[in-house]
Amino acid sequence: MSIPPRAPSEAPAPSASAVERRRHRGGTPIQIGLLGCGTVGGGVLRLLADNARYLGERAQAPLVVRRVLVRDLDKERVAECDRALLTVNPADILDDPAIDLVVEVMGGEDPAGAYVTRAIEQGKGVVTANKMLLAMRGPALVDLAIERRVDLAFEGAVGGGIPIIRTLREAFAGDWVESLTAIINGTCNYVLTRMREGGVSLSAAITEAQAKGYAEANPALDVDGHDAAHKLVVLAMLAFGARVDHRAVFVEGIRGIDETDHVFAERFGFAIKHLAIGRDLGASIELRVHPALVPKSSVLANVNGVLNAIHLEGRALGPSLVYGRGAGDLPTAVSVVADILDVARSIVAGVAGLQTRGITMIPRPLLPMSEVTSRYYLRFPVADRPGVMAGLAGPLGEAGVSIEQMVQQGASGSGAAPVDVVMITHRAREGSLREALAQIEKQPFMIAAPRLLRIEDR
């Protein structure tokens, strides 16, 4: 029989849980506890205030902030923050039975992890923008949320304002993600963009990024690639249903890139981007984070500055890409508020936990890096003397790595002056290439270690 159209206000006959549901349906507010009130938290308060009427209509209940956990009661806050709501005691939120939904925007693994765990245990819906926490403990938290039948939403954790989690979870529900290629660290992308477009050095570009607030005083988490790896692990949960140990992901940052590499990349028709790559190979998955050359005319090559983008290949959908501001208080806050609305609607509708139950994750083995295949950009700083070409080409040939293009930069014939020999290879197994490079490094003409960059042009 067909289900007759039904209004939310036409609640079923009373029962303990139906009464609960109807309280909300009648417009009883959804009470929110906010953990953290920095830039993102301030943005969330602002958007909740600015869009209160619209959000209340969509949720079928007003969304009310009841308490805000901070470390310092006296610090200045956004105008939308009612100081009477501030507390330094997490129990005022986590143990308050009136609070339906906890929003965690503190960042870091601890104490955020303990708070989120406690909130879930108390039956509260949780919205978090904390990629580190999710990368470290995501599967356990999702399991707990499923067990306690609450929602755990985390759109803000990856790609700031980019709706990538929603896209993977909802839009791809009828498809399989075969691979993803993402620019998901705004600091790295800003630094590489400035090097490429402005011709500035790596260290100057990092200093610039710090001055603009795009990089931390200690930029290691970003420029060494760990932040991107955290996000990749979260994406792999949704894209491939994979439960992955974040420490097993291959990670390379951008500190090895210099201006010369940008010049050669340009000459070969590429731009250098810092990428997070995932690929479902069936028996295993490939997850890696490193700088790579992408064709200049590709969309990813033209995602510049602090912008982020995630390119997906779906079995049925084919290529798909979402792009936007990957960080910043307001973009991330927009994602957090979208999640708050989702979780609130589920609570009002009495279907809390249904979305999170759609996330299934099983442990998947990672393909060892030596088994990954790629085309490569290789730069050899050599002394310009006879026999160099044979000394480079020999070991590569023996390892089965074939050279597609080669250029030599620097005054040939000037004797001992160092020159750069740069090669683009055909697709090869990384393990084989590494063997060849180990041989080449022993050659007496090598002046410095060779530079290896992967080419992503699939």
Next chain:
Amino acid sequence: MSIPPRAPSEAPAPSASAVERRRHRGGTPIQIGLLGCGTVGGGVLRLLADNARYLGERAQAPLVVRRVLVRDLDKERVAECDRALLTVNPADILDDPAIDLVVEVMGGEDPAGAYVTRAIEQGKGVVTANKMLLAMRGPALVDLAIERRVDLAFEGAVGGGIPIIRTLREAFAGDWVESLTAIINGTCNYVLTRMREGGVSLSAAITEAQAKGYAEANPALDVDGHDAAHKLVVLAMLAFGARVDHRAVFVEGIRGIDETDHVFAERFGFAIKHLAIGRDLGASIELRVHPALVPKSSVLANVNGVLNAIHLEGRALGPSLVYGRGAGDLPTAVSVVADILDVARSIVAGVAGLQTRGITMIPRPLLPMSEVTSRYYLRFPVADRPGVMAGLAGPLGEAGVSIEQMVQQGASGSGAAPVDVVMITHRAREGSLREALAQIEKQPFMIAAPRLLRIEDR
């Protein structure tokens, strides 16, 4: 008080409607009626079969196709189509009380519109991929769905597999869309890409598109821009909450573009794309569809072939872009299946109609095209004789249109040979520019009508 965690199976105590809800919660299938079984319909059947277990888990009920409306019972169908389900009688679906959800993938305004209306009136959820129907009657159908408390979902109607409707509806829930710039007709984008990259003529590119199945035998709906205008009207419903008469939207197709324009665009650093543009100006909205020059290094310039992309500017989010296959059976089917899952979940949860109720549309006046401001590319086919420059610059100057760059192509000094004078202007009001062009067209040195293309570089 906090809402205790609650399983979907912990249904409230019985009442007429609660019993209905519990029937579904207990796993009673969601019965689907499919209207149309062409390429998209076949793709939907395939994806529902391939992902049956996953979708059933997500929906908390099996999704079962009960009837399929076709015109020809004997035509060959995809393997997933059970011929016993075929019918030529729409009442077998629309008037079957067992059917919960109707999926319309027939296309065209009629009889699809009558069927969708009937399905909504019968209290069935509706998923449609029909942009023409939505552009013509979207607001009335949404109103009807809201009145009858059913969901009307239409992700597949715009941008094929691109989750743009979901992005506007969900991800932007806490933000305002200030503007959108979209490549939403794959045929036009394929033709312009082939002209730009392959140097082929417009007519040859259209023939190629037809041979590849990217263009209809009668390509008018696509190349004249009407298809893009239909989609823009649907996007404006979601992005700006605007109820717009599709006949009032300014529409220009790509038939006026020739190879010469591509050559000049390239020289000035632009690519020519066919765009649909919307902008919320507060008192009015700007909606227009036309070819335009975009900077070569922009992401939109690098969206090629049949790919589509929608760029959004959010007040808080800043720039955001989604990109993918804008057409094709499987990409569109993925969007349709995502919608089926959404609508099914709402039916199972007993909250049918809640999503559609989030769509609010009010009539918004359109900014007249004469009031739109833009930078312009102008090409004047002129006889190469003295006084031409003054004859062009004079009327432009009088109208307040200032010239930023100018080039002359063709052998100067060869007397009567026709040459092209091409200009890039600073930002100007289109009405003023039109006045100047009306003056210029009267000049005796003009050999053909001037070409006007807008530049979109904001």
